[in-house]
Amino acid sequence: MRRPEKQDAQSLWKLVCADETLDRNSCYLYLLQTTEFSDSCVVAELGGEIVGCATGFRPPKRPRSLFVWQILVAPNARGKKLAKRMLSYLVRHGGGVQFVEATITPSNAASRGLFASLASQLGAAIEYSPCFEASDFGASGHEAEELVRVGPISPKE
Ligand SMILES: CC(C)(COP(=O)(O)OP(=O)(O)OC[C@H]1O[C@@H](n2cnc3c(N)ncnc32)[C@H](O)[C@@H]1OP(=O)(O)O)[C@@H](O)C(=O)NCCC(=O)NCCS
Structure with missing residues (x-):
């Protein structure tokens, strides 16, 4: 586990x-995340290869929260607790993260399992609330996204 650098974008x-x-983004976004937002991102390496990443930011309106933009583990590295370890890394090295947030589509069972497992590990509550409706995405056919919020997280964690 380590912070990403520009060369990782x-x-x-x-x-x-x-x-x-x-959702796909441009390479430009990952250049920004690995430079301007690297303090709220992490990559997981196995054998010198990046097999996972969690990108995030601290929302200016909720500075005690860490908002996870995207989290991904390569298919051949799944099921080894890498995703949970990346989120734990972000909490541990976040300098006072009290809440971990993300938006999740109702059909993403893996993501729901991951955040439930994180809440349980941290001994923290987990809450879901409506965030973006399908209609907010226009005609793209994108599913609704719910906001998941894990916390408050005890400082000792
Ligand atoms: C979601 C994802 C990151 C999980 O990665 P992972 O490294 O395999 O997850 P972990 O091994 O850390 O598992 C953490 C917890 O999530 C649960 N989980 C993982 N995959 C799951 C699945 N398909 N269904 C239900 N629960 C699942 C595990 O059971 C585990 O819980 P436990 O610790 O209580 O046993 C991975 O499946 C992925 O990259 N998916 C595609 C991208 C995506 O959907 N990202 C999330 C939205 S941004």
């Missing part, structure tokens, strides 16, 4: 583009 972009679940 293309690897992150390719990892996300190869996944069918996540």
